[in-house]
Every structure is written in structure tokens, then in C-alpha cells.
Amino acid sequence: MxxxxxxxxxxxxxxxxxxxxxxxxxxxxxxxxxxxxxxxxxxxxxxxxxxxxxxxxxxxxxxxxxxxxxxxxxxxxxxxxxxxxxxxxxxxxxxxxxxxxxxxxxxxxxxxxxxxxxxxxxxxxxxxxxxxxxxxxxxxxxxxxxxxxxxxxxxxxxxxxxxxxxxxxxxxxxxxxxxxxxxxxxxxxxxxxxxxxxxxxxxPVPEAELVAWLERQPLEPPVGGWKVIARLAQGSPGLAVSEDWAAYRELREQALALLAAGLNPGDPRSLFELTARLFPPGRAGKEKLESLTEILYSLLQDILYVTAGRAAAIRNWDCRAELAALASRLSPRHLSRAIAEADQMAAAAQRNAQRGLALEAWALRLSRGSSAAWA
Ligand SMILES: [Zn+2]
Incomplete structure (x- = not known):
């Protein structure tokens, strides 16, 4: 028993x-x-x-x-x-x-x-x-x-x-x-x-075991099924049932848009609009930035998995098509640099009340991927 x-x-x-x-x-x-x-x-x-x-x-x-x-x-x-x-x-x-x-x-x-x-x-x-x-x-x-x-x-x-x-x-x-x-x-x-x-x-609980357990819970199955949630929760049953996954997905949409905008050097305007929407001037937004940073890390990590051909390890399984598209535009070197820079961005944003600025600066540097700054 x-x-x-x-x-x-x-x-x-x-x-x-x-x-x-x-x-x-x-x-x-x-x-x-x-x-x-x-x-x-x-x-x-x-x-x-x-x-x-x-x-x-x-x-x-x-x-x-x-x-x-x-x-x-x-x-x-x-x-x-x-x-x-x-x-x-x-x-x-x-x-x-x-x-x-x-x-x-x-x-x-x-x-x-x-x-x-x-x-x-x-x-x-x-x-x-x-x-x-x-x-x-x-x-x-x-x-x-x-x-x-x-x-x-x-x-x-x-x-x-x-x-x-x-x-x-x-x-x-x-x-x-x-x-x-x-x-x-x-x-x-x-x-x-x-x-x-x-x-x-x-x-962490193995995925199949977690999915089987989630299916036995008196809960409404989520959009896309429990497998997607089990992946996102990384083997944590508590996280799988308590996290606000709708909010997570919404913020992840923004993070994906930010990455895409950062990789589009010709048009920084969309990037500025995006960060201004995410972090209106004068609002604190510390927790939001922490969540966003965490999501950015997990997306960058997933892009690494895509690049390495390790699809089974992808956490954000439900947006693997977007991840593959981003991966095709980032060289492995560029990517590892982006992750390192994200550490600095997170630290700077912790100190700086103007959180949008730190994010913006990071995405702008991302756009210089092919230039000497990233080489
Ligand atoms: Zn008893």
C-alpha cells in the first residue's frame, strides 16, 4: 500500500x-x-x-x-x-x-x-x-x-x-x-x-510516473494534456498542481517575443515596445522580472538541447517549433554568450529600478550576435 x-x-x-x-x-x-x-x-x-x-x-x-x-x-x-x-x-x-x-x-x-x-x-x-x-x-x-x-x-x-x-x-x-x-x-x-x-x-519524479499520478487527481486536464505540464514542472508534483501555468505561458510568450526581437537587429523598435509593455516605467516589477529571467534561462537551455539534438530533454515541449526556429538563428557560441550575458542582466536588473532597461540592453546585445562583440 x-x-x-x-x-x-x-x-x-x-x-x-x-x-x-x-x-x-x-x-x-x-x-x-x-x-x-x-x-x-x-x-x-x-x-x-x-x-x-x-x-x-x-x-x-x-x-x-x-x-x-x-x-x-x-x-x-x-x-x-x-x-x-x-x-x-x-x-x-x-x-x-x-x-x-x-x-x-x-x-x-x-x-x-x-x-x-x-x-x-x-x-x-x-x-x-x-x-x-x-x-x-x-x-x-x-x-x-x-x-x-x-x-x-x-x-x-x-x-x-x-x-x-x-x-x-x-x-x-x-x-x-x-x-x-x-x-x-x-x-x-x-x-x-x-x-x-x-x-x-x-x-524529481520520472515523467511517466508523474503523468500517471496527475491523471488520478481530481483536476481538470490542462490545455495540451498533463504530459506538457509534467515536462514544465520538471518532475515536481507540487509545482505541477500549484503553479499558475496560464500565467507562465503568457509570460513565456513575451520571453519568446523578446528573443525573436533581440535576433532582429534591423528593427529595435519592436524590442523597445515589448520591454515598455512588460515593465512600464515607475512600476517595481521585481517578481515579474525574476519569473521572466527564469523563463528566459529555461528557453535558452532548451535551445541548447535543440542544437545538441537532445529533443527528449526539452522542458518547454509545447513550443518546440518556436525553439527550433530560434535555434536555427543562434550559433552555439552566440548562445553560450547569451546565457552568460543573461546572468549579468539578471544581476543588473536586481539593482536597477529601471528593470526594462537591463532587459533591453541584454536583448540589444543579443542582436549583435554576428558582430565582434559576441565573437
Ligand atoms: Zn490512523
């Missing part, structure tokens, strides 16, 4: 990691820190919550699993499937309650179950008041027959001071307590944190 089958669809992919956790749960080996490592949207938080559920299940159907309907499992807050929504609600509530120094006065913590709590980044990362609150709460004893689960998303982003503050707790959690730090890049954790936690790694 797959972990989490009570929802009808089960946990998506990463059978080895799931098996490793189930064996730990069944053998009583979870009174420790377990680091879940893996890319964005691959299911680290979901798996951590399901582990917390299994640790408290009163009628596990299989060793290390959970039933989904015993008195303990029934206490899981249905809102757990929308954690961003839960976080937004908690922050809005805090905003009403505490006007000053809110982060210190009311550290952000979510309870998805009486015995499962999540300390998500408050702003960009976990704060010291959150770490203090966590240590404080763990002083309380966990009753016999119950297990406390603490989930720390994005722990690799936490400042070292904050990681350090939790070192002792990570090394030796109180009885019947499991700490689950989550990390995209475990190498960014303090080495002392890494050495104290048992690492369970999750990887």
Missing part, C-alpha cells in the same frame, strides 16, 4: 525515500532529526506531514503507514493541502493582533494536527524568535502513545545563527519527538546540522 493512500492518490514518486521513512517509523527510529532533501515542489513538506500522521496513527494498515480515519488521523486539518493559504491566514491574523515587532511578539507557527507543527520561513527565513518558541514548546512532555513532529521548511535558508540555536535540539530531540528540517540544498546547511540529521533524499 503506498504511503498516504487514504487520499485515493497516494504520495507521488520517491518510493525509496518513502520506504526508508516507513521502516524508521515501524522500527521506532524516528526520535531524532531527519533531514528531507530535494528540489522545490517534490513533496518534502507533504512527506513530513504524512510521517507525522503515521507516527500517531492508532490503526496502521501496514508497518510504518497510517490509516487516515482513526481518531488521530481524523485530527489532520484539511487545510494542510493549502499551506500557502494557511500561512497567509496566520500572517493576516497576526497583522491584526500585533502592530509592532510582530515577528518577535508572535513567531509564525502552523499546527496541521495537534501533534504536527510547521515553522515556515517568516519572511525570507526562519527567525530566532521562531527557533526560541520551538525550543520552549518542546520542553512540554509528549504523552505516551503520542509523537510530536516538528517540520522546518527551507531550513537551508535559515541563518547560521538560527541553525546553531537549534543544534542541541536537533542532536537530541526530547523523547517521542522528531524534527524534520527540509532543504533544497543540504550543502548550504551548517556542517554540524548535516552531521546530526539522518538524510533522506527525494529526487
Amino acid at each position: 503506498p504511503f498516504g493512500d487514504f487520499s485515493g492518490s497516494g504520495f507521488c514518486g520517491n518510493a525509496a525515500a518513502v520506504g526508508q521513512l516507513r521502516r524508521l517509523i515501524a522500527s521506532g527510529g524516528m526520535n531524532r532529526a531527519v533531514l528531507l532533501a530535494g528540489p522545490r515542489g517534490v513533496g518534502k513538506t507533504t512527506l513530513a506531514i504524512l510521517a507525522g500522521l503515521a507516527l500517531n496513527c492508532q490503526a496502521p494498515p501496514a508497518p510504518g503507514d497510517f490509516c487516515g480515519h482513526c481518531p488521530s488521523c481524523a485530527q489532520l486539518d484539511p487545510a494542510w493541502r493549502d499551506l500557502p493559504g494557511m500561512i497567509a491566514a496566520a500572517l493576516a491574523f497576526r497583522e491584526q493582533q500585533a502592530k509592532t515587532r510582530a515577528k518577535d511578539a508572535a513567531p509564525l507557527v502552523l499546527a496541521v494536527h495537534p501533534r504536527i507543527s510547521i515553522y515556515p520561513p517568516d519572511g525570507d527565513f526562519l527567525t530566532l524568535p521562531q527557533a526560541r518558541l520551538l525550543s520552549e514548546r518542546l520542553q512540554g512532555k509528549t504523552a505516551a502513545g503520542e509523537f510530536t513532529t516538528v517540520i522546518l521548511p527551507g531550513f537551508d535558508q535559515a541563518r547560521w545563527m538560527v541553525q546553531n540555536a537549534l543544534l542541541k535540539t536537533l542532536e537530541e530531540p526530547p523523547p517521542r519527538t522528531c524534527l524534520l528540517p527540509l532543504a533544497r540544498n543540504p550543502m548550504e546547511l551548517l556542517p554540524t546540522v548535516r552531521s546530526r540529521a539522518l538524510q533522506v533524499s527525494l529526487g
Whole structure:
């Protein structure tokens, strides 16, 4: 029986990691820190919550699993499937309650179950008041027959001071307590944190497996089918179901137009019009630029795949015809230069309020592909 089958669809992919956790749960080996490592949207938080559920299940159907309907499992807050929504609600509530120094006065913590709590980044990362609150709460004893689960998303982003503050707790959690730090890049954790936690790694879910899982979800199939979305999500089920793919495609249209305009040296006007539309003067647009830059990178990467004859690796599969057309106009040397220049463009645009300008300058340089500047 797959972990989490009570929802009808089960946990998506990463059978080895799931098996490793189930064996730990069944053998009583979870009174420790377990680091879940893996890319964005691959299911680290979901798996951590399901582990917390299994640790408290009163009628596990299989060793290390959970039933989904015993008195303990029934206490899981249905809102757990929308954690961003839960976080937004908690922050809005805090905003009403505490006007000053809110982060210190009311550290952000979510309870998805009486015995499962999540300390998500408050702003960009976990704060010291959150770490203090966590240590404080763990002083309380966990009753016999119950297990406390603490989930720390994005722990690799936490400042070292904050990681350090939790070192002792990570090394030796109180009885019947499991700490689950989550990390995209475990190498960014303090080495002392890494050495104290048992690492369970999750990887991208293979395309066929992800498509099969998506087809079992109670969701409307997207335009072009789930295969296209599975490709775009790069093996991340969370991303596949939560990303606004319509908005992604809209922005990607602009990115493709920008590339095409950049490759059309005779007519810079269309380029200026495009950047002015994307970034009207006086608007901040930082997030939009970050998304656009990410899309530009993925398109350039795809063009590299087209050039190298590796069609199977193309991420933006649904616009492979446009990619092939662009590839025919960019030499491999020109292309690698365009990618390097995109790094500079992204950095410049981060600093510069006039984001359209940085983009424009980059596209203009693209148009000089055949000239000495790119040689
Ligand atoms: Zn149960």
C-alpha cells in the first residue's frame, strides 16, 4: 500500500525515500532529526506531514503507514493541502493582533494536527524568535502513545545563527519527538546540522510516473494534456498542481517575443515596445522580472538541447517549433554568450529600478550576435 493512500492518490514518486521513512517509523527510529532533501515542489513538506500522521496513527494498515480515519488521523486539518493559504491566514491574523515587532511578539507557527507543527520561513527565513518558541514548546512532555513532529521548511535558508540555536535540539530531540528540517540544498546547511540529521533524499519524479499520478487527481486536464505540464514542472508534483501555468505561458510568450526581437537587429523598435509593455516605467516589477529571467534561462537551455539534438530533454515541449526556429538563428557560441550575458542582466536588473532597461540592453546585445562583440 503506498504511503498516504487514504487520499485515493497516494504520495507521488520517491518510493525509496518513502520506504526508508516507513521502516524508521515501524522500527521506532524516528526520535531524532531527519533531514528531507530535494528540489522545490517534490513533496518534502507533504512527506513530513504524512510521517507525522503515521507516527500517531492508532490503526496502521501496514508497518510504518497510517490509516487516515482513526481518531488521530481524523485530527489532520484539511487545510494542510493549502499551506500557502494557511500561512497567509496566520500572517493576516497576526497583522491584526500585533502592530509592532510582530515577528518577535508572535513567531509564525502552523499546527496541521495537534501533534504536527510547521515553522515556515517568516519572511525570507526562519527567525530566532521562531527557533526560541520551538525550543520552549518542546520542553512540554509528549504523552505516551503520542509523537510530536516538528517540520522546518527551507531550513537551508535559515541563518547560521538560527541553525546553531537549534543544534542541541536537533542532536537530541526530547523523547517521542522528531524534527524534520527540509532543504533544497543540504550543502548550504551548517556542517554540524548535516552531521546530526539522518538524510533522506527525494529526487524529481520520472515523467511517466508523474503523468500517471496527475491523471488520478481530481483536476481538470490542462490545455495540451498533463504530459506538457509534467515536462514544465520538471518532475515536481507540487509545482505541477500549484503553479499558475496560464500565467507562465503568457509570460513565456513575451520571453519568446523578446528573443525573436533581440535576433532582429534591423528593427529595435519592436524590442523597445515589448520591454515598455512588460515593465512600464515607475512600476517595481521585481517578481515579474525574476519569473521572466527564469523563463528566459529555461528557453535558452532548451535551445541548447535543440542544437545538441537532445529533443527528449526539452522542458518547454509545447513550443518546440518556436525553439527550433530560434535555434536555427543562434550559433552555439552566440548562445553560450547569451546565457552568460543573461546572468549579468539578471544581476543588473536586481539593482536597477529601471528593470526594462537591463532587459533591453541584454536583448540589444543579443542582436549583435554576428558582430565582434559576441565573437
Ligand atoms: Zn490512523
